[in-house]
Amino acid sequence: MQKTIYEPVPVPSHVPPELVFDFDFFTPPDAADDIQLAWKKLHEVAPDIFWTPRNGGHWVATRGEDIREVQTNYRRYSQRVMTIPAAAQTFRILPANADPPEHEDYRKIIIPAFLPKVVDGLEAGIRENARELIGEIAPRGACEFIEDFARQLPIITFLKFADLPQGDRKLLVDLADAIMHGSDESRAAEAQQEMTDYVARLIEQRRRNPGGDVISMVVTANIGDRPINDEEVFGLVRLILFGGLDTLTSLVGFIWRFLATHPEHCRDLVDHPELRRNAFEELIRRHGVVNTARFITDDCTYKGIAFNKGDMIQIPNSLHGLDERITPDPLTVDFRRTHVQHAAFGGGPHICPGVWLAKREIEVSLDVWLDLIPEFSLAPGSAPLLHAGASNNGVLRLDLAWDVT
Numbered sequence: 001m002q003k004t005i006y007e008p009v010p011v012p013s014h015v016p017p018e019l020v021f022d023f024d025f026f027t028p029p030d031a032a033d034d035i036q037l038a039w040k041k042l043h044e045v046a047p048d049i050f051w052t053p054r055n056g057g058h059w060v061a062t063r064g065e066d067i068r069e070v071q072t073n074y075r076r077y078s079q080r081v082m083t084i085p086a087a088a089q090t091f092r093i094l095p096a097n098a099d100p101p102e103h104e105d106y107r108k109i110i111i112p113a114f115l116p117k118v119v120d121g122l123e124a125g126i127r128e129n130a131r132e133l134i135g136e137i138a139p140r141g142a143c144e145f146i147e148d149f150a151r152q153l154p155i156i157t158f159l160k161f162a163d164l165p166q167g168d169r170k171l172l173v174d175l176a177d178a179i180m181h182g183s184d185e186s187r188a189a190e191a192q193q194e195m196t197d198y199v200a201r202l203i204e205q206r207r208r209n210p211g212g213d214v215i216s217m218v219v220t221a222n223i224g225d226r227p228i229n230d231e232e233v234f235g236l237v238r239l240i241l242f243g244g245l246d247t248l249t250s251l252v253g254f255i256w257r258f259l260a261t262h263p264e265h266c267r268d269l270v271d272h273p274e275l276r277r278n279a280f281e282e283l284i285r286r287h288g289v290v291n292t293a294r295f296i297t298d299d300c301t302y303k304g305i306a307f308n309k310g311d312m313i314q315i316p317n318s319l320h321g322l323d324e325r326i327t328p329d330p331l332t333v334d335f336r337r338t339h340v341q342h343a344a345f346g347g348g349p350h351i352c353p354g355v356w357l358a359k360r361e362i363e364v365s366l367d368v369w370l371d372l373i374p375e376f377s378l379a380p381g382s383a384p385l386l387h388a389g390a391s392n393n394g395v396l397r398l399d400l401a402w403d404v405t
Ligand code: HEM
Pocket: 071, 082, 094, 095, 096, 097, 107, 158, 239, 240, 243, 244, 245, 247, 248, 249, 251, 289, 290, 292, 293, 317, 343, 344, 345, 346, 347, 349, 350, 351, 352, 353, 354, 355, 357, 358
């Protein structure tokens, strides 16, 4: 969504001057070339944990160890508010806005739908859809990768996963796009309303006619000994529907951009398919996309830093993978690196339940793409269009080209 400009706020009295660093996550310097690298520069120029007066004023934890602490210590760092700048929410997004132990009640409803064995059952379909999409693109010798592929496979897969009609594909992609990346604020508000109406219709339909899909699991669930209420159903369904679309498109976009500009890495994967599983984990490490945040629940001290109750702390997940204290030479993509560590899918109680599905889609896409288009590059004269965002960094446009023989 178009960025609202916030004036820097005054530094609160509990923040010492040496921990103040002026950083606006909507516009990290040099983000147009490499967003993750732009964030990484914070390791050189800012304190490990700093306070920025931008976007309402908030802390940023830049090191892997501290990102993990914030993700796992849910008593001190709550998800009841998780957007910066803090936005008025008319309903809770679940399970994200709930802290343990309440969080468990919601999470256990949806987890069965995401288990690896369920994803195994979807794999053949994902491969077939990837083959169809890439098979159609390959003879053209060029594509706009985001629109032609990276936006399509996640939504096709998701619609199957949630037992929704493929005819809803364009509608959902357009809504997610207008809300996450559109430059027109009134269109974004309209899209929010359309999304609300869509979710309401869907809930109604599944209540009347439940099946074995994740939405049906939600509408028929109990919380303890009472039936789930409307607000809870809405919060869960909305996150399930839209939590995985833009994130996956973005991550795939960053990975393909890397391969298009690093032919030697691409060739390595073509020549050594056995490397692909480790390689795609390494590519995920280098290209984390999600920025999340937490609400500090009490006045407290961490590593000598005084936090006040109500302060917000941002945890840019990509920086965990780029921290040289955890990963030596972190900017180098090394497909033979052992024990790849990252926090691209979060950590602690809220770790992404869609992780197996998302990883399988990336893995299959990589396999099929490299089989059909083993060499490709940026289209001559084109430059990828990147987006630095509040919850997500993304690739909005990526023109690719290859030889057709
Ligand atoms: C590349 C793709 C994806 C990435 C990078 C990603 C990343 C994340 C991250 C970082 C979190 C934790 C947020 C936090 O700590 O505040 C999260 C949570 C979540 N994700 Fe994903 N995700 C992806 C795909 C998906 C998919 C495909 C789905 C569903 C179809 C999904 C559904 C969810 C849900 C429901 C939560 C909330 C979990 C909770 O609060 O317990 N995600 N995701």
